[in-house]
Amino acid sequence: xxxxxxxxxxxxxxxxxxxxxxxxxxxxxxxxxxxxxxxxxxxxxxxxxxxxxxxxxxxxxxxxxxxxxxxxxxxxxxxxxxxxxxxxxxxxxxxxxxxxxxxxxxxxxxxxxxxxxxxxxxxxxxxxxxxxxxxxxxxxxxxxxxxxxxxxxxxxxxxxxxxxxxxxxxxxxxxxxxxxxxxxxxxxxxxxxxxxxxxxxxxxxxxxxxxxxxxxxxxxxxxxxx
Amino acid sequence: xxxxxxxxxxxxxxxxxxxxxxxxxxxxxxxxxxxxxxxxxxxxxxxxxxxxxxxxxxxxxxxxxxxxxxxxxxxxxxxxxxxxxxxxxxxxxxxxxxxxxxxxxxxxxxxxxxxxxxxxxxxxxxxxxxxxxxxxxxxxxxxxxxxxxxxxxxxxxxxxxxxxxxxxxxxxxxxxxxxxxxxxxxxxxxxxxxxxxxxxxxxxxxxxxxxxxxxxxxxxxxxxxxxxxxxxxxxxxxxx
Numbered sequence: 001x002x003x004x005x006x007x008x009x010x011x012x013x014x015x016x017x018x019x020x021x022x023x024x025x026x027x028x029x030x031x032x033x034x035x036x037x038x039x040x041x042x043x044x045x046x047x048x049x050x051x052x053x054x055x056x057x058x059x060x061x062x063x064x065x066x067x068x069x070x071x072x073x074x075x076x077x078x079x080x081x082x083x084x085x086x087x088x089x090x091x092x093x094x095x096x097x098x099x100x101x102x103x104x105x106x107x108x109x110x111x112x113x114x115x116x117x118x119x120x121x122x123x124x125x126x127x128x129x130x131x132x133x134x135x136x137x138x139x140x141x142x143x144x145x146x147x148x149x150x151x152x153x154x155x156x157x158x159x160x161x162x163x164x165x166x167x168x169x170x171x172x173x174x175x176x177x178x179x180x181x182x183x184x185x186x187x188x189x190x191x192x193x194x195x196x197x198x199x200x201x202x203x204x205x206x207x208x209x210x211x212x213x214x215x216x217x218x219x220x221x222x223x224x225x226x
Numbered sequence: 227x228x229x230x231x232x233x234x235x236x237x238x239x240x241x242x243x244x245x246x247x248x249x250x251x252x253x254x255x256x257x258x259x260x261x262x263x264x265x266x267x268x269x270x271x272x273x274x275x276x277x278x279x280x281x282x283x284x285x286x287x288x289x290x291x292x293x294x295x296x297x298x299x300x301x302x303x304x305x306x307x308x309x310x311x312x313x314x315x316x317x318x319x320x321x322x323x324x325x326x327x328x329x330x331x332x333x334x335x336x337x338x339x340x341x342x343x344x345x346x347x348x349x350x351x352x353x354x355x356x357x358x359x360x361x362x363x364x365x366x367x368x369x370x371x372x373x374x375x376x377x378x379x380x381x382x383x384x385x386x387x388x389x390x391x392x393x394x395x396x397x398x399x400x401x402x403x404x405x406x407x408x409x410x411x412x413x414x415x416x417x418x419x420x421x422x423x424x425x426x427x428x429x430x431x432x433x434x435x436x437x438x439x440x441x442x443x444x445x446x447x448x449x450x451x452x453x454x455x456x457x458x459x460x461x462x463x464x465x466x
Contacts, residue, residue, distance in 0.1 A: 076390060194308060
């Protein structure tokens, strides 16, 4: 408990929030890493998964990619990329390693979401004369949407937690508060860093729940139907 | 680019490195396997009673699943740092952290497997006079085994990858070589250790897949089952 009290003291000390190594700067770096990673990963994974789900092919691929993704050590990828010429381009290794980490679960969740759409509903839509594109936009996408967004949220939480590894390769982010505390044998600072990452993950999860509600294509539909 | 010089010129792929540092690599792989195996075995031993508890007392299911999910959001780096005051610099620290992570997947899959056991199978066993222990051991466990082993496979593969983060306290198996290689700009060591880590995960997955096939031979036969059933129903239709 003394570590928790110490962490509280650390977090309420204004000096720890200021400057190059302060919380604000590390938080900004962390959000930058996680945000760009999530955006790029979604742009890569979602169109591919939704298309594969729509045509009903590549299921083995979508699931195997996710399994293979788990086997890749993010730390290893990060360090290998840092030592390549890419390492001279600042944060590029961090982005590539994190995108490789985030794409597989996004791909699998979105694909499964598409395939779990009730086939009889899709058949009915076809029977009503909807084209492939109409079925996709007006039937499959709205019904798969909750599962796709669940995948995006869990990917966001995991990317925020994993972005701390950037610190081990000498990059920025909230992980630096943890590694610095570790090197100084300052447990309160380590706890403070972990709490900051966990709070950030929870906040982002909450924000994404809200964004998901606003963007939900079924919003207001069920009420109107009644 | 002759092989003895590749250590000097810092090549990515270096045969001389594999030869001269063989012992170091073997030690790292052995440590990696040891940490991973210990974590998964302990994880299963903890997850199974938790899943049983969650199934028999549904009031526990929410908190158990919630707690193990929250554990998963703690950054691995922080987890290892936070356990430091409890364990000191030791392999048991890394194992403990990895056990906590594996619980998320293991509890979820074991519980799903147990819940998927058909109520009819349970009723039939009870009707035949099976007690709760024999019911669990001879009916529920075999039926839940495919889901349980699927969980073990996922947990093992992710644990192999996560073990590398243990490098922060010098007990990361191949991860320690990766991090040392970064500090000394030693490309062959970083690439070799990373590739070995992936190979280890793939090997573990294939090994567990073989174990799964061996332990649950009936799941293989099931792909042929629908055809047989169709034939019998056709025959039934003909006779009718």
